[in-house]
């Protein structure tokens with residue numbers, strides 16, 4: 454991973470070879486914006502997302518060009534403010550249930566607990582209602598398997614997926630069960646014709662300019678896409694948020710003091726979240742330091758990026774991790790310092806140097822959803838608990854589809870003067 458930030462020394466666009474395969478690595482904020490902002494006009498998805506297409510179907514995250522633009526416009530209302538307020542109460546309940554289940558003094562595998570919470574939060578936000586617990590379990594189990602095998606499916610040749618290993622057979626069976634269950638839920642929602650305040654209701658309500666909604670196949674693809682994009686990143690990020698709060702007593706004291714001052718003992722509501730300014734900076738800093746490693750693009754025409762020209766049909770990589778560790782914009786880049794994000798400091802950071810959710814037309818459509826989720830869940834947990842990293846633990850970053858902690862044993866102690874939420 455360290456080699457990525459080091460590439461910035463060799464120019465704004467650096468050509469590297471993986472065997473015979475040339476890849477252009479974008480290593481500078483201006484060049485990154487040159488790539489991301491024209492977005493779907495000059496670039497299609499690169500290898501990373503194309504490898505996921507057979508499993509996902511025509512979801513927004515694998516579509517390019519006009520098709521991407523059509524889906525993006527259609528899906529925008531799913532993330533409207535009114536919808537986010539509804540999803541936020543689903544998130545809060547999921548976090549409260551998890552936090553209430555921990556015994557005082559327990560040491561939790563916080564990385565796994567946060568992955569599970571992110572999975573529960575997303576499945577419940579997608580479908581508040583399923584006809585049976587088997588249906589809900591089949592969807593959750595399928596999503597868990599899909600997100601865990603994401604990197605393998607991107608990196609290994611597609612022929613490998615067809616080899617009948619026990620693991621592949623289990624995966625295929627789980628996917629078939631999940632696909633059938635999603636279709637069942639979609640038909641049940643269509644039949645009931647009721648808005649349940651969840652993502653599926655929002656997806657069923659979208660209409661294009663001619664008044665047409667999504668077909669069943671399109672709906673299925675968007676549900677799968679949101680399941681795949683909406684679990685892994687928030688799960689890993691929540692783990693890192695707890696890690697950074699739990700290992701620094703000053704950060705932890707400031708988070709608790711702010712929660713007590715703003716909430717005064719109540720459960721957090723959607724409208725409270727912007728007032729949690731310090732927690733917001735903690736989350737911004739976690740998204741800087743422990744950020745997605747890289748994404749691919751393929752050029753449709755010859756393009757300019759910074760001072761370089763890149764030919765048509767070339768594979769590019771842009772890397773939030775590389776940019777966020779660049780000492781030019783982030784002095785002492787490995788130091789966790791939420792106050793980098795105080796307005797007077799943040800204004801010195803150039804556009805394009807901080808892109809945890811990307812930028813331009815392919816940027817994360819779940820950005821506000823994710824920020825709300827991270828803030829809401831952390832607020833619920835830290836209102837109730839002090840967290841500390843188990844003594845003597847040396848946590849390392851490992852690259853999967855994202856950067857994850859290799860382990861995260863954290864001890865929880867009930868707060869003695871908390872907001873009695």
Ligand code: HEM
Pocket residue numbers: 513514515525678679682683684686687690745748749808809810811814815816817818819820822823
């Ligand atoms: C910490 C949490 C998250 C991070 C850091 C993150 C980051 C990103 C990034 C960097 C991209 C752009 C990928 C590219 O350039 O190819 C992206 C795309 C996307 N993300 Fe997220 N994401 C997060 C959470 C979510 C959540 C919770 C959802 C859904 C509820 C979501 C849905 C999507 C979708 C659908 C796309 C594709 C958008 C498009 O192509 O128009 N993400 N995300």
